[in-house]
Amino acid sequence: MEYFNTERKTLLVIILTLITMFAEIVVGYYTNSMALFADGCHMGTHALALSITFLTYVLIRKFANSPSFAFGTGKFSTLSGFASSILLGVTGIYIIKEGIERFIEPLSIGLNEAILVAIIGFAVNFLCIIIMSGNEHNHSCHEHGEDYNFKAAYLHIMSDLMTSVFAIFALITAKYLGWNFLDPIVGIIGGLIICVWAYGIIKSTSIILLDSEAIDLKSKICEKFKDNVIFEDLHVWKTSECGFSLIAKINTEINLAEIKEQIKELAEFDSLTIEKL
Numbered sequence: 001m002e003y004f005n006t007e008r009k010t011l012l013v014i015i016l017t018l019i020t021m022f023a024e025i026v027v028g029y030y031t032n033s034m035a036l037f038a039d040g041c042h043m044g045t046h047a048l049a050l051s052i053t054f055l056t057y058v059l060i061r062k063f064a065n066s067p068s069f070a071f072g073t074g075k076f077s078t079l080s081g082f083a084s085s086i087l088l089g090v091t092g093i094y095i096i097k098e099g100i101e102r103f104i105e106p107l108s109i110g111l112n113e114a115i116l117v118a119i120i121g122f123a124v125n126f127l128c129i130i131i132m133s134g135n136e137h138n139h140s141c142h143e144h145g146e147d148y149n150f151k152a153a154y155l156h157i158m159s160d161l162m163t164s165v166f167a168i169f170a171l172i173t174a175k176y177l178g179w180n181f182l183d184p185i186v187g188i189i190g191g192l193i194i195c196v197w198a199y200g201i202i203k204s205t206s207i208i209l210l211d212s213e214a215i216d217l218k219s220k221i222c223e224k225f226k227d228n229v230i231f232e233d234l235h236v237w238k239t240s241e242c243g244f245s246l247i248a249k250i251n252t253e254i255n256l257a258e259i260k261e262q263i264k265e266l267a268e269f270d271s272l273t274i275e276k277l
Contacts, residue, residue: 007061010054010153013128017047017160020124024117033114033171033183037098043121045091046156049084053153056080074240074270078208081148085201088156092194095163099187106184111175118171122164128157148205148241155197163190208238217244220266228254232277245271252276 024040027033060073069075132154166186173179206212218236225231230251239245244267252259260272 007054007057009131010050010057013131013157014047014050014054016124016128017043017050020121021047024121027113027117031111031114033111033118033167040121041091041094043160045087046160049087049156050153052080052084053149056149074243075208077147077149077241078205081152081201082205082209084149084152084156085198085205088152088159089195089198089202091159092191092198095191095194096188099184099191101184102187103181103184106180111171115168115171115175118164118167122161122168125157125161125164129161132157148201148208152201155201159190159194159197162193163187166190208240211237211239214238214244217267221246221263224262224266225252225259228252229259239270243268243270245269246273248274249277250274 021040021043024043025037026040028037028040056076056079060076063069063073063076066073132150166189170183170186173182214236218234221234221236222231231248232251233247233249235247237245246263246269250259256274256276260274263269263272263274
């Protein structure tokens, strides 16, 4: 039921986003507003990213009990977050490129029409934030911020909201103060912020997808048993947003069951394999 509610909310946000995206791209193009056009273009990639999020939740729910996935469906969410963050980064780069071009060769802007649609875009983005903030999804972790599928989608919405605010600010200052130069500048700033957000998720999800060694957790385990366990071989890696797997060969007089229980106190493990030599 939790996934079903998440899917419905995500689908509603996708529909709202597509409608607003179309309006902003059309008006931004015909009024020559870089900030508004960029906001509309980003909404397009945002709609695509949310579609990935929607399909991912469907797949997670469908294959939740499937024996085909050794460590469960946790990496569905991670892979979705990675793909969405790539789209987020590409969007940021595109906005920066367009902003630089418009700064070098400014175009006249139809301010009244652009401001109206930018405000509508802000209202839709704010509504989408409210819808997604009410998400009670709690699958593999206890906080939404640890669900990379949700986090990537949420950042797409937040970046839309941010670029909408930037667009409104730039257009109003251009209308009343004549500061047309702010329109491409805020587009560039918005693009840079989006790229930073995208980099953060790409880095976090890559660690899981590449089965990178969880150095910090590995060190904690070694420190905990330094006086009575010799680890001949120890590998610890993340298998999902907050789940780990461990394989170890040890020399010790302590009961294996006791060692496993103590290790489980340090983190959430999807798989825990220990062999006594």
